[in-house]
Amino acid sequence: MRRWDRIASVVVLAFGGIVAFAALKMDLGSLNQPGPGFLPSGGACLLAVLSLVYVVLSFRRAPDGEESPWPKRHGARLIAVVASLALYCAALSSAGYIPATFVLMVILFLVADPGKWHAALVKAALSTAITYLVFEKLLMVQFPAGLLGA
Amino acid sequence: MDLLQHLASGFQVSLLPINLLYCFLGVLLGTLIGVLPGIGPTAAIALLLPITFHVPAVSTIILLAGIYYGAMYGGSTTSILVNIPGEAASVVTCIDGYQMARQGRAGPALGISAFGSFIGGTLALVGLMFAAPAMARFAREFGAPEYTGLVCLGLSLLIYLGGGSIIKSLISALIGLALSFVGQDMFTGQDRFTLGMRELKDGIGLVPMFMGLFGISEVLINLEKTIAREVFATKIRQLLPSREDWGRAFPAMLRGTGIGFLLGVIPGGSAVIASFASYALEKKLSSQPERFGSGAIEGVAGPETANNAAATGAFIPLFALGIPSNATTAILLGALMLHGVRPGPMLMEQQAGLFWGIVASMYVGNVILLILNLPLIGLWVKILKVPYKTLFPLILLFCVIGAYSVEGSVFDVGVMLAFGVVGYVLRKMGFEGAPLVLAFILGPMLENSLRQSLIISHGSFLIFVQRPIAAACLLATVILFLTALVPFVRRKRELLADEA
Amino acid sequence: MLNSMRALAIALTMAGTAVSAWAQPYPNRPIKLVVPYATGGGVDIVARSVAEGLRKLLPQPIVVENRPGAGGNVAFAFVAKSDPDGYTILMGANAIVVNRFLYTTLPYDPRELTPLALVGTVPMVLLATQSFPATNAREAVALMKAKPGAFNFGSGGRGTAEHLAYELLKSRTGVDAVHVPYKGGAAVLTDLIAGQVQLMFTNQLAAMPYLKSGQLKGLGLTGAERSPQLPQLPTMIEQDVPDFVMTVWWGVLGPTGIPRPVMAQINQAVNAALATPELKARLESLGAQPRPGTPESFADFLAKESAIWSAVIQAAKITAE
Missing domain, CATH: 3.40.190.150 (Bordetella uptake gene, domain 1)
Incomplete structure (x- = not known):
């Protein structure tokens, strides 16, 4: 995992650097009236220093050719799940809970078991209906009504 | 004896059929709410508040308190079964509880958390009865400088939480700290790290964040493997903890009760600190600390006991000082006041019947909870037999609803997804989620109390040395850091010597 | 003819029901x-x-x-x-x-x-820690004026009622203290009782238990007249703080x-x-x-x-x- 450690260390260093840069631009205030940048800049600088140590440590050791951390197989499945959830977030308000959730669940069940349309449709309809009844009707969570509302 | 008389009269109140019914309803609802992610006891109590207008004050508080401590029982269920913490105080339970479930030991994990909750809850009640006035004085000692010390001590605990390298634990804690700054600065109203998004003004939501970091990222990791293979393929061996389990867990429970009760009394996010502290303590005391992180039963028993003891301890500042320690006890305070009861130093004398009735009902409620939860274990464990290809879309849906229902915000669902991806990447890079969450929770407390202390002291750091509790906490923090760093430095020196 | 009459009658009743449905008195849904x-x-x-x-x-x-x-x-x-x-x-x-x-x-x-x-x-109460040397608002104002920046004034956060009441006091009397914001009014109380923070405005409801138990003392009430629940507490106006009603x-x-x-x-x-x-x-x-x-x-x-x-x-x- 050493090679992966190196990538990780550089990513963390970049993150720490950006946060430190943004924090130092804030008002630091004084000791008797600490400002909004007081703790963030302290924390971010510490983060930057630690990630620098981490970079040094990870580059000191030789890479030992371990397995790549990238998904070997099923990478497409991962992307499909994340993308469908992202689309769901984008569509939930306008489409409403029932249509958006039904479509999401059909996609997820198809990802789980490709080709089995019937099973996916039935499971999606069931899970959407049951969660709607339990959360919206019983627990009074107000889901976006969207297309079916008004 | 006076105390026994009071308690007997309290039981007379709490064993009235109508109060028994309210107690049962409360704990049943609490268990349910605890199991469902997102919807917390705060929302449930608020929903029931108007119904209780027509009910006497004692019954109201018996019902609402039942929901509160009942939720603590249910909170661990999803942590153990699917790695989704039901609330902040169950984050730590994920670490070993979920590993136990993967090894087919979900039953003992659930069982030990039910027993642990029972022991923590009832022992803390004994503490509540005997030590309420003294503990109230202790709670009152906690001002801004003491919180600064306590939070520093809490943060240093995470050095022990990280499975692997100290530096990675510290880095993920600092990432958590940086994330906790997102939102409006409390002192000046200035926006920080909000990237211009209005939704981020109030900061990143805690529940969406940890559901993403733990729940979603776990699903993503599992998706890489072949789904056809069942994740919990191992046969479920037993439903209840074995003798050996008890041997390991019981001392952990007793220590967890002590830590939980002590920290629960202090207003603030203490049930969370209590569960983390108990985990760190168990790991430190264990003769095989390497078992932690791969299914150590003490790592479930300790924290689950601690958070229940803390929930009970939180009633002390509520009753004795009228100071609520968290959002849920704040609503209980509101409910008491709506019934014309003013919590405060006089409550125990002026409203002895009410106070002892509630205390007694909490004994009754804990017994009901234990009886209620043990048969449920069999049911929960069956969920794990559902094939993963059916289970994972449902877990995702569960997370989506949970994140949404906290504030009715679609943005929070997006936050959860983003943290799911972040969590996935962090885990791939070998970083732990627990230090990040702990630092995220404690970050605002640290910042507020530090800045308040400095304003109060007009810029002098002496305030942290002059106040004994603050000084003790900070000293302990320094010692913890040094003991953790010594082996690290020594190892590094060996490493350099090797290379030379 | 008869048919068309009937058709008209049906049309009218239908229109009538439609109108009555539309004009159903408020409220007709939650x-x-x-x-x-x-x-x-x-x-x-x-x-x-x-x-x-x-x-x-x-x-x-x-x-x-x-x-x-x-x-x-x-x-x-x-x-x-x-x-x-x-x-x-x-x-x-x-x-x-x-x-x-x-x-x-x-x-x-x-x-x-x-x-x-x-x-x-609901009116607010000016609360002080027990060790605070003043016993009423008049003395407190004089004390703060004599020692600018020496006392800490707590609040439940920037822009909250507690904070605004302090700003109102500042603008009406010219006192100068240090404002210490907390997250929520309850969080200040421990520091106020301990005397880390000496003064705070909070609403009467939150103040009552502490006044009754004697953990804190009330210096003045921000209402236009005295409160029936705290009849002995004089208003700010009675104590010569001009135009102070909140x-x-x-x-x-x-x-x-x-x-x-x-x-x-x-x-x-x-x-x-x-x-x-x-x-x-x-x-x-x-x-x-x-x-x-x-x-x-x-x-x-x-x-x-x-x-x-x-x-x-x-x-x-x-x-x-």
Whole structure:
């Protein structure tokens, strides 16, 4: 995992650097009236220093050719799940809970078991209906009504 | 004896059929709410508040308190079964509880958390009865400088939480700290790290964040493997903890009760600190600390006991000082006041019947909870037999609803997804989620109390040395850091010597 | 002919039923009462109590919905932008008035909200730690003037009622202390009792238990007259703090454009609820006084509040952004 450690260390260093840069631009205030940048800049600088140590440590050791951390197989499945959830977030308000959730669940069940349309449709309809009844009707969570509302 | 008389009269109140019914309803609802992610006891109590207008004050508080401590029982269920913490105080339970479930030991994990909750809850009640006035004085000692010390001590605990390298634990804690700054600065109203998004003004939501970091990222990791293979393929061996389990867990429970009760009394996010502290303590005391992180039963028993003891301890500042320690006890305070009861130093004398009735009902409620939860274990464990290809879309849906229902915000669902991806990447890079969450929770407390202390002291750091509790906490923090760093430095020196 | 007559008759009845369905009197579906803060806070408890009172007077249920965030602005914008049909109303509080001076940009136009009915008000109390050398507000002001910057004034956060009351005191008397914001009023109390923070304004409800137990002392009341629950506590005005009246208030508002009859109906329903012994008792247990009135008197009340706070906030240069 050493090679992966190196990538990780550089990513963390970049993150720490950006946060430190943004924090130092804030008002630091004084000791008797600490400002909004007081703790963030302290924390971010510490983060930057630690990630620098981490970079040094990870580059000191030789890479030992371990397995790549990238998904070997099923990478497409991962992307499909994340993308469908992202689309769901984008569509939930306008489409409403029932249509958006039904479509999401059909996609997820198809990802789980490709080709089995019937099973996916039935499971999606069931899970959407049951969660709607339990959360919206019983627990009074107000889901976006969207297309079916008004 | 006076105390026994009071308690007997309290039981007379709490064993009235109508109060028994309210107690049962409360704990049943609490268990349910605890199991469902997102919807917390705060929302449930608020929903029931108007119904209780027509009910006497004692019954109201018996019902609402039942929901509160009942939720603590249910909170661990999803942590153990699917790695989704039901609330902040169950984050730590994920670490070993979920590993136990993967090894087919979900039953003992659930069982030990039910027993642990029972022991923590009832022992803390004994503490509540005997030590309420003294503990109230202790709670009152906690001002801004003491919180600064306590939070520093809490943060240093995470050095022990990280499975692997100290530096990675510290880095993920600092990432958590940086994330906790997102939102409006409390002192000046200035926006920080909000990237211009209005939704981020109030900061990143805690529940969406940890559901993403733990729940979603776990699903993503599992998706890489072949789904056809069942994740919990191992046969479920037993439903209840074995003798050996008890041997390991019981001392952990007793220590967890002590830590939980002590920290629960202090207003603030203490049930969370209590569960983390108990985990760190168990790991430190264990003769095989390497078992932690791969299914150590003490790592479930300790924290689950601690958070229940803390929930009970939180009633002390509520009753004795009228100071609520968290959002849920704040609503209980509101409910008491709506019934014309003013919590405060006089409550125990002026409203002895009410106070002892509630205390007694909490004994009754804990017994009901234990009886209620043990048969449920069999049911929960069956969920794990559902094939993963059916289970994972449902877990995702569960997370989506949970994140949404906290504030009715679609943005929070997006936050959860983003943290799911972040969590996935962090885990791939070998970083732990627990230090990040702990630092995220404690970050605002640290910042507020530090800045308040400095304003109060007009810029002098002496305030942290002059106040004994603050000084003790900070000293302990320094010692913890040094003991953790010594082996690290020594190892590094060996490493350099090797290379030379 | 007969057929066409019958057809006309049928058409007329149908039109009649359609019209009567359309003109069914308000309310013909549940009313949503939006609370701008989290469940369990003071405003939430008042809203739920009022909703409970209205439930007995209106034929339709009242659903309380919490939409916390951005100091109340999330809920204000939500109600301001909703249909002005009387089915979405707001339980407003002091933030309705002060937010427009605290925030440089608001997600709504304050004119998009119309006052419907004032519910009640509760005065605040100037609290001091037991070791504080003054025993009343007059002495406290003199002491703070003599030692500028020496005392700490706690509050539940920037822009909260506690903070604004302190700014009002500053603008009326010229005192100078150090403002220490906390997260919520309850968090200050431990530091106030311990004497780390010496002074704080908080509403009477929160102050009562500490006054009764003697953990803190009350120096003055911010109401226009003394409170029936604390008759021995003199007001700020009695103690020569000029023009110092501040109350925490709650009132029902709605989006601008609600038809007059519906406005009147909501106003009458709230007033009727305020007259019931249950709601009266409940508000009294919160230390509050019911303030029934017309939408117009509520609007006057808001105009007066605006005048005070625009001056104070602009003079103190407080912003929440």
